[in-house]
Amino acid sequence: MLDFTRAEFIKSAAGADGFIRDGLPQIAFTGRSNVGKSSVINTLVRRKNFARVGSTPGKTAHVNYFRIGPAYITDLPGYGFAQVTRSERERWAKLMEAYFSSGCVTCGVLIVDARHKPTGDDVTMMEWYRDSGCPVIIVANKLDKLKKSEIEPNLGTIVGTLGAEDGSVIPYSAQTGLGRDALAAAIDRAVGK
Ligand code: GDP
DSSP: OOOGGGOEEEEEESSGGGOOOSSOOEEEEEEBTTSSHHHHHHHHHTOTTSSOSSOOTTOOOOEEEEEOSSSEEEEOOOBOOTTOOHHHHHHHHHHHHHHHHTTOOOEEEEEEETTSOOOHHHHHHHHHHHHHTOOEEEEEEOGGGSOHHHHHHHHHHHHHHHTOOTTOEEEOOTTTOTTHHHHHHHHHHHHTO
16 A cells, blocks of 8 residues: 655656656646646645645646655646646646656546536546556546535536546545545555555
């Protein structure tokens, strides 16, 4: 079992020459800006201000590496923020392309908003993971914002839009901690620890 609570920040890489290539598994976290990616990582490691929350969306095109014993969490820059400039978008695409073609990704965690149908960017992200051949765990975050009656249909829409397997989406709330242990277990299974 990976001990997520012992996570420590290692480094931030702005390009391929900064990537860690030591052969340890890397669990890549992706999602739209503001979807709650930092908050999900914080619940996973059980620390309040570990990955930053609410930093300027779309402005940080870096891969952040957090060590969790014999593996890494990699925090990839959020996407889909309308106000980013074209050059920032290009820098983002270049970094993602380099990271996904590096062969370093062991497993992906795609975080989507439980309230909405996944966006075109989310679908593209899912395809990126598929092309890289690694297993993807889908997290439907902000579930606390749904009415009870909305949960099942929304999860169904997410599964259908992303072409995921039934039951493969983890209902999550970084606010209440719902889904935290299920996510930890799913990562363990995907990484084979
Ligand atoms: P990031 O840009 O994807 O890293 O998103 P953040 O973690 O910074 O979260 C964006 C905003 O959504 C913040 O105001 C968080 O407090 C809020 N947020 C994140 N997760 C949840 C959740 O599960 N429920 C609710 N209600 N708010 C959340």
